[in-house]
Amino acid sequence: MTTDRTPYPDAFLSRMRDLLQAEYQPFYDTFSLPSALGLRVNTLKTSRERFLELAPFQLQAVPWVEEGFYYEASDRPGKHPYHAAGVYYMQEPSAMSVAAVLSPAPGDRVLDLCAAPGGKSTHLAAQLGGTGLLIANEPHPQRAKILSENIERCGVTNALVTSEMPDRLAERFPAFFDKILVDAPCSGEGMFRKDPDACGEWSPEHVTGCALRQLDILQAAAAMLRAGGTLAFSTCTFAPEENEGLIETFLRQHPEFEIIDIHTFEHFAPGRPEWTSGGRPELAKTARLWPHRLRGEGHYVAHLRKRDGEPAPRKKESKSVRLPADVISSYRQFAEATLRRVPEGDYLLFGDHLYLIPSELQHQLKGLKVVRPGWHLGTLKKNRFEPSHALALGLRAEEILHTVSLAADSQEIRQYLRGETISMDCAKGWVVLTVDNFPLGFGKQSGGTIKNHYPKGLRWLS
Numbered sequence: 001m002t003t004d005r006t007p008y009p010d011a012f013l014s015r016m017r018d019l020l021q022a023e024y025q026p027f028y029d030t031f032s033l034p035s036a037l038g039l040r041v042n043t044l045k046t047s048r049e050r051f052l053e054l055a056p057f058q059l060q061a062v063p064w065v066e067e068g069f070y071y072e073a074s075d076r077p078g079k080h081p082y083h084a085a086g087v088y089y090m091q092e093p094s095a096m097s098v099a100a101v102l103s104p105a106p107g108d109r110v111l112d113l114c115a116a117p118g119g120k121s122t123h124l125a126a127q128l129g130g131t132g133l134l135i136a137n138e139p140h141p142q143r144a145k146i147l148s149e150n151i152e153r154c155g156v157t158n159a160l161v162t163s164e165m166p167d168r169l170a171e172r173f174p175a176f177f178d179k180i181l182v183d184a185p186c187s188g189e190g191m192f193r194k195d196p197d198a199c200g201e202w203s204p205e206h207v208t209g210c211a212l213r214q215l216d217i218l219q220a221a222a223a224m225l226r227a228g229g230t231l232a233f234s235t236c237t238f239a240p241e242e243n244e245g246l247i248e249t250f251l252r253q254h255p256e257f258e259i260i261d262i263h264t265f266e267h268f269a270p271g272r273p274e275w276t277s278g279g280r281p282e283l284a285k286t287a288r289l290w291p292h293r294l295r296g297e298g299h300y301v302a303h304l305r306k307r308d309g310e311p312a313p314r315k316k317e318s319k320s321v322r323l324p325a326d327v328i329s330s331y332r333q334f335a336e337a338t339l340r341r342v343p344e345g346d347y348l349l350f351g352d353h354l355y356l357i358p359s360e361l362q363h364q365l366k367g368l369k370v371v372r373p374g375w376h377l378g379t380l381k382k383n384r385f386e387p388s389h390a391l392a393l394g395l396r397a398e399e400i401l402h403t404v405s406l407a408a409d410s411q412e413i414r415q416y417l418r419g420e421t422i423s424m425d426c427a428k429g430w431v432v433l434t435v436d437n438f439p440l441g442f443g444k445q446s447g448g449t450i451k452n453h454y455p456k457g458l459r460w461l462s
Contacts, residue, residue, distance in 0.1 A: 008192060009202050016238060019275060026292040035194040036295045038093035039077055040119075041067040043126045044155050045087050045438060054436055055082070056408075063294075064265045065096040067126070070295065081408050084417060084458070085438040086154040086393055091119040092194070094289045094296030095236070098183060099123035101262055101287075101303050102232035106131040108178040113166055113221055116143035118150030120183055125156040133358050134159040135177075137169060141369075148372045155439075157343075157394040160361065161372035166220035172364050175226045175309060182221050184214040186235040186242050190298025193291065211241045218250050222257070227309040230260065233302045240275035243300040244283045248276045260303040261285040267294035271302070323347050327354065327380055334378070334385040338430045341399040343391075348373055352380045353388075387430065389441050389455050397437045402427040404443070404450065405434050416440065419459040422450040 008031065017024045041051045048067055052059070057075040062068030070093065071077055078090060099120045104110045106129050112121045116138040125134050136151060136159055138144040144163035151159050162169065187207045188198040218233065225231055235242050251257055259282045262268070271286030273279045289299040328347070331354060335342040348357040350373060357374035365373060376390040397403050404426050406413040415422050416433050417440070425448045433440050433450070443450040 007196065007199055009199060011204055012189060012202060019238075019240070019272075023290075023292065027290065030291040031193050033193070034073075035297065036093050037071050037073060037090075038062060038096065038296075039069055039071055039088045039090045040065065040096055040123060041069070041088050042086055042122065042154050043067060044130065045085070051087065056080075062093045062096060062296075063267065065093075065100050068093060068096045081413050081417065081435040081440065082438065084153070085435050085440050087438055089119055089122050089150070089154060091123075092297055094190075094294070094299040095119055095183075095234075096123065097268075097287075097289060097299060098181065098232055098234040098301055099127065101301050102179050102181050102230065104128055104132070104179040108132045109176060110134045110179045110181070111169075111173070111177045111221075111224060112136045112181045112183070113169075113217065114138065114183050114185060115161075115181075116140065116147040118147045118154075120181055121147065121159070122150060122154040122156060124179075124181065125151070125154065125159055128158060130158055132158060133361075135162060135169075135173075136160070137162045137164060137166075139163060139165050141371075144371045151372065152376070152390045152393060155393045155395075157356070157375040158358075159372070160357070160365075160370065160374060163369040163371050166217050168368070170220040170223040172368065173224045175224070177224050178226060178229045180221045180225050180229070180231045182214075182217055182231065182233045184210075184217055184233065184235050184242075186210050186214070186237040187239055188236060189238045190236040190289075190291075190300075194297055207237075207239045207241055210237075211239075211246050214242060214246050215249060218246075219253075222250075222254055222306070225306045225309075227256075227306055229306050231257075231304045231306070233304065235300045236298060237300070238298050240272065243288075243302075244271050244273065244286065245276045247271075247286060247302045247304075248278050248280055248283060251280070252278070256308050257304045257306055259283070259285045260305050262287045262301060262303050269293060271300075323349055326383065330380060330383060330385040331377065334387065334430070338387070338401055339395070339399060340401055341395075343375065343377065343394075349380075354378055354380065354385075387442050387453075389453075389458075392432050392439045392441045395432070395439055397432070397434050397439055400432045400439070402429070402431040403434050403439075404431050405437060406440075408435050413440075414460065416443070416450075416452060416454060417460040418462075419452050419454055419456065421452055423448060424450050426450070 059069040115136040121136040273283040286302040355374040442453040
């Protein structure tokens with residue numbers, strides 16, 4: 001495991017040398033270059049044009065995603081109040097390509113099957129524009145919690161977060177989804193430059209094991225996709241076994257699927273059929289993102305369509321779950337005093353927590369590990385309603401009766417994000433503090449001070 005410049009495994013480098021031949025040296029040279037840094041504008045919150053007017057960063061456009069930008073390390077966008085408000089999501093530029101390929105339409109039912117930490121899920125949610133349904137699933141409980149936090153921060157109101165194995169979801173949702181994204185767990189070769197720790201986990205055996213696991217995940221995804229629906233499969237590895245070879249095996253087992261040609265930008269390279277045992281020419285319709293050909297890490301994307309299959313089962317009519325009258329009364333009393341638009345729909349009470357949830361899923365969720373069953377509206381506390389942070393972030397400033405607008409560089413905004421009380425005379429009761437008109441969270445004004453309700457786990461330390 002020795003090279004002249006890097007700790008990268010010799011077996012990995014030898015394989016890449018054999019595969020790339022004349023391109024190997026430019027590829028290898030990228031390991032000594034810094035990783036590209038990217039952020040994606042959250043169009044649930046603002047437009048690309050308004051963001052460019054406001055953002056104090058040195059930005060350059062990512063060619064393959066309209067909302068994507070490169071930034072400089074000195075910008076530190078993770079330390080800006082806009083990040084806390086969910087105005088953008090910091091995402092590796094190559095990874096932005098996957099949701100752009102799947103491109104769900106408003107109203108679609110969408111599943112992100114391996115969703116943490118949430119970059120692709122929040123991109124899909126922005127494409128849905130608050131319509132349809134997004135289920136973001138992550139089997140690992142701790143990662144599912146991080147996913148849920150990012151869904152909340154980005155103001156996504158039409159999503160559920162689950163923590164299940166793919167085969168368990170397949171039992172509940174046969175032929176249910178219009179679009180499915182499988183960003184499969186992989187050997188991570190494409191991220192070696194960004195995450196050197198991944199090198200320590202790499203081995204040829206690990207690559208083989210990842211490919212077997214990916215095939216199982218794709219099998220479950222195939223069962224959940226409706227006839228005519230599409231599926232995007234992606235990895236952040238260079239290994240043919242996990243990319244073209246995996247897709248070739250899947251297509252052999254599932255003749256009802258076909259590859260959709262990805263109309264890529266000039267820097268995207270076609271898939272390599274010659275690196276598989278069968279050499280199916282249509283594998284060239286998939287895409288490889290090489291770090292020596294573009295400004296980003298290594299990625300692979302395949303876009304598949306399910307031409308035919310079993311029709312989706314008829315939806316059983318489900319009755320809305322009735323909530324106690326005092327619960328609805330407390331919520332409505334708060335909402336009418338605080339909001340210009342009262343979020344309404346089918347309610348679900350999880351303990352003392354009130355959610356809005358798609359009606360068609362009320363009964364399908366029973367027995368599943370659900371981390372976030374919908375839009376968290378707030379909590380019932382001793383016959384009063386206390387709004388959630390997710391409610392503030394899921395609203396626009398114009399939907400709120402009483403807001404306190406703070407400048408991004410003000411002392412007061414840092415006080416709020418640190419969890420401190422703010423001396424300010426404004427409307428009495430619940431208010432939403434905003435940064436340049438983007439909601440940040442709730443406060444409660446009384447006697448000339450605003451009591452801070454910014455969540456303790458999110459507060460800035462300085």
